Amino acid sequence: MAPHPSQLKSASRTVHVRNLMRRFAAKTILNRVDLDIAEGEFVALLGRSGSGKSTFLKALAGLDHDVEGTGTLEAPENLSVVFQDARLLPWRTVIQNVTLGLQGAAGQEAGRKALAEVGLEGREAAWPNQLSGGEQQRVALARSLVRQPSLLLADEPFGALDALTRLKMHDLLRELCARHRPAVLLVTHDVDEAISLADRILVLDDGHLIENLRIDLPTPRDHGDPRFAKIRTQLLSRLGVETPGRRAA
Amino acid sequence: MATIWDADEVKSSRASGRESGYTLPAVARPVTARNRRRLGPGPAIPFGLQIGPALLVLLWVAGSAFGWIDPRILSAPWTVIEAFARLIEQGRLQDNFVTSATRALLGLSIGLVIGTILAVTAGLSRIGEALIDGPVQIKRAIPTLALIPLLILWFGIGEGMKVTTIALAVIIPIYIHTHNALRSIDSRYVELAETLRMSQKDFIFQVVLPGALPGFLLGLRFAVTLCWVSLVVVEQINATSGLGYMIELARNYGQTDVILVGLVVYVLLGLVSDGLVRLLERRVLSWRRTLAN
Numbered sequence: 001m002a003p004h005p006s007q008l009k010s011a012s013r014t015v016h017v018r019n020l021m022r023r024f025a026a027k028t029i030l031n032r033v034d035l036d037i038a039e040g041e042f043v044a045l046l047g048r049s050g051s052g053k054s055t056f057l058k059a060l061a062g063l064d065h066d067v068e069g070t071g072t073l074e075a076p077e078n079l080s081v082v083f084q085d086a087r088l089l090p091w092r093t094v095i096q097n098v099t100l101g102l103q104g105a106a107g108q109e110a111g112r113k114a115l116a117e118v119g120l121e122g123r124e125a126a127w128p129n130q131l132s133g134g135e136q137q138r139v140a141l142a143r144s145l146v147r148q149p150s151l152l153l154a155d156e157p158f159g160a161l162d163a164l165t166r167l168k169m170h171d172l173l174r175e176l177c178a179r180h181r182p183a184v185l186l187v188t189h190d191v192d193e194a195i196s197l198a199d200r201i202l203v204l205d206d207g208h209l210i211e212n213l214r215i216d217l218p219t220p221r222d223h224g225d226p227r228f229a230k231i232r233t234q235l236l237s238r239l240g241v242e243t244p245g246r247r248a249a
Numbered sequence: 250m251a252t253i254w255d256a257d258e259v260k261s262s263r264a265s266g267r268e269s270g271y272t273l274p275a276v277a278r279p280v281t282a283r284n285r286r287r288l289g290p291g292p293a294i295p296f297g298l299q300i301g302p303a304l305l306v307l308l309w310v311a312g313s314a315f316g317w318i319d320p321r322i323l324s325a326p327w328t329v330i331e332a333f334a335r336l337i338e339q340g341r342l343q344d345n346f347v348t349s350a351t352r353a354l355l356g357l358s359i360g361l362v363i364g365t366i367l368a369v370t371a372g373l374s375r376i377g378e379a380l381i382d383g384p385v386q387i388k389r390a391i392p393t394l395a396l397i398p399l400l401i402l403w404f405g406i407g408e409g410m411k412v413t414t415i416a417l418a419v420i421i422p423i424y425i426h427t428h429n430a431l432r433s434i435d436s437r438y439v440e441l442a443e444t445l446r447m448s449q450k451d452f453i454f455q456v457v458l459p460g461a462l463p464g465f466l467l468g469l470r471f472a473v474t475l476c477w478v479s480l481v482v483v484e485q486i487n488a489t490s491g492l493g494y495m496i497e498l499a500r501n502y503g504q505t506d507v508i509l510v511g512l513v514v515y516v517l518l519g520l521v522s523d524g525l526v527r528l529l530e531r532r533v534l535s536w537r538r539t540l541a542n
Contacts, residue, residue, distance in 0.1 A: 061444055063444065081444040083440075090532075094456075101448070
């Protein structure tokens with residue numbers, strides 16, 4: 001079982017959320033959410049659509065300007081967001097997109113290195129719409145990493161990709177996180193994605209965190225592992241999907 | 250064309266086959282159920298755009314050659330070419346052209362700068378929008394022609410009035426399209442700029458202005474056309490030089506050939522300037538071209 005959030009020492013935690021409430025036109029989207037994320041910890045947040053996942057991520061990113069809310073929320077200033085769409089500026093080249101807002105030659109050099117890390121060396125001068133969906137999302141990853149974030153927020157980043165590309169992106173993300181060690185909050189509705197990537201999985205339901213599950217499987221994780229299947233069944237039932245005849249893979 | 254015919258063939262032969270009970274006769278071409286009635290306009294005709302104008306010129310040449318067209322109504326093409334050569338020889342065409350082009354360019358440049366500044370101010374700040382947008386919309390509702398009497402009172406009948414009229418006309422499309430483009434920048438990009446902690450300056454120069462460039466260029470195309478239109482108006486109402494004046498003078502003397510020379514020059518100016526703006530568009534918006542095209 002995961003340690004209770006309050007057991008984490010404040011020095012080692014990246015995110016600290018207490019009693020977070022968010023309301024939208026009389027509807028409570030987030031209700032008394034508590035969460036701590038340790039340095040370098042990979043947390044996946046699962047939930048059905050409308051459960052408040054994106055609202056929570058926006059709150060952490062500081063993007064919820066006109067939303068009513070209360071509660072304690074501490075997140076590092078130095079955070080990056082990866083959106084579901086790659087969100088590249090079509091009128092800027094790939095390298096310009098990666099180094100957006102960075103200054104000087106150091107920024108350029110870091111941008112080139114980040115592009116090489118995501119396997120897009122040599123595509124610096126390309127326009128975003130010359131790249132495939134997976135490549136665009138890799139540019140978006142490079143743009144996030146080049147800022148050396150201590151917290152990476154990802155809002156269903158692979159949701160728009162095909163299944164094969166998605167698996168490759170999982171490997172890439174795992175590899176990048178192992179190297180840069182940011183704390184990660186990955187919002188997703190893909191249970192397998194969450195299990196194969198995360199150290200800890202949360203389930204959000206109707207504005208409440210109803211599950212906090214530490215995943216102690218060795219990495220890289222085998223989808224056919226019976227423990228994997230057991231966790232999947234457990235999470236799916238928390239998400240309201242009963243799986244009586246589900247293949248144990 | 251063939252597709253439509255085939256589809257009809259299938260329908261009619263099936264119907265007749267059913268009624269008469271005979272087996273279907275073999276058709277010359279295999280007709281399959283895959284043939285659907287084509288709803289689009291079909292493939293492009295080579296040189297399709299040139300056919301209409303060429304036909305008109307041909308009618309003009311034939312009409313003049315066979316005496317169907319009274320030269321007092323419309324001069325023959327060769328008379329127009331002669332007039333063209335004569336006007337160049339006398340230096341009148343060049344002089345008037347330079348005068349007109351100077352007015353047009355001056356008016357266009359001034360209108361361009363003012364229109365862009367107004368659009369950017371109104372597009373980037375709510376106060377700017379509150380102060381600027383209303384008056385520009387009101388100006389837009391007034392035909393440029395209707396303003397000329399007032400402008401004559403204010404600026405006299407000299408170059409100032411002409412350039413001002415052109416500039417006032419040009420401001421409108423530049424403002425409307427640039428402002429609209431600025432306001433319709435995708436809010437997702439604004440969100441992105443916020444998460445990247447971009448400075449206000451970077452946000453404007455990396456996100457907002459490049460994003461609004463397609464709108465600005467569209468406005469520019471309208472502005473260039475409008476600038477020639479306003480030029481004609483001011484030159485035919487009150488001028489002692491310029492292409493419009495040349496045409497007006499020719500009307501007084503019944504010289505249809507000179508009138509036609511003036512019109513041809515207007516056509517060339519319009520087409521060339523539109524082509525230039527499109528060339529600029531292609532250069533500046535090269536990011537829009539993908540591998541596919």
